[in-house]
Amino acid sequence: MKEKYLVMDVAKCHDCNNCFIACKDEHADNDWSPYTYAMPWHGHRWMNIERRERGENGRVDAAFLPKPCMQCSDAPCAKANPAFVQTREDGIVLFDLEKGAGQNITDTCPYDAIYYNDEKKVSQKCTFCAHLLDNGWEEPRCVHSCPTGALSFYASEPAEFEKKIAEDGLSAYMDSLGTKPHVWYKNLHRFTKNFIAGQILIDGECAAGVVVKLEGGGVTAEQKTDMFGEYKFDGLEGGEAYTATAEGKVLGKTVLTGASVDLGEFAL
Numbered sequence: 001m002k003e004k005y006l007v008m009d010v011a012k013c014h015d016c017n018n019c020f021i022a023c024k025d026e027h028a029d030n031d032w033s034p035y036t037y038a039m040p041w042h043g044h045r046w047m048n049i050e051r052r053e054r055g056e057n058g059r060v061d062a063a064f065l066p067k068p069c070m071q072c073s074d075a076p077c078a079k080a081n082p083a084f085v086q087t088r089e090d091g092i093v094l095f096d097l098e099k100g101a102g103q104n105i106t107d108t109c110p111y112d113a114i115y116y117n118d119e120k121k122v123s124q125k126c127t128f129c130a131h132l133l134d135n136g137w138e139e140p141r142c143v144h145s146c147p148t149g150a151l152s153f154y155a156s157e158p159a160e161f162e163k164k165i166a167e168d169g170l171s172a173y174m175d176s177l178g179t180k181p182h183v184w185y186k187n188l189h190r191f192t193k194n195f196i197a198g199q200i201l202i203d204g205e206c207a208a209g210v211v212v213k214l215e216g217g218g219v220t221a222e223q224k225t226d227m228f229g230e231y232k233f234d235g236l237e238g239g240e241a242y243t244a245t246a247e248g249k250v251l252g253k254t255v256l257t258g259a260s261v262d263l264g265e266f267a268l
Contacts, residue, residue: 003091011187012150022145046126054260063190068126070181189235197232198263216242
């Protein structure tokens, strides 16, 4: 059977919150039993968006990570509560409303994607809009409402999707947990890793097309400066020592300690 997968491109997310608003519009004040009760207007963020700023000085960027329930195949919440946490054949994880009555299981999710409804006395989360998918929709409301194409939805055989993971360079968030999620990310390094950047000048002018090399941390990379004389090596691991060079001269050395680094201007 084909399973459901959600793919998010961090590079295309602009933090517009359309996905968050669409989720609220679909679920707040709308009881979709037996899938889920209505979402409370306040406190619940079934499509949460986390933010991270990187860099220093003038060379900074921001990344946004839409984070719903990961719909894990090996879900920690299901392991802790097998009596009422159910995984459908299509991979969607749902809570049995009757069997889960009064059960606050928010602390069983390592992604902090489960919320407790104090009024209904039940735990709730993103359902991939299963009530819509089961009635002919091809995608959840969040995907339908994304204006930048950052969110994509797929119905695919697991073996086929494994090929897509490899071809598109997709990554799982907090992969070390081993939960086998059905939510995957493209350009996840924009949120989880760091960069080294800088600028090269020649005779006081921006030097375009200069070849810059970076070595360290098992990485050997090369690129040319842009029209502003700037370079940027992204996707780097923290805790590693790196050296940037151009035309045999050292532009700078640094140890990434969990934050991105601007090596500043260098006059060739």
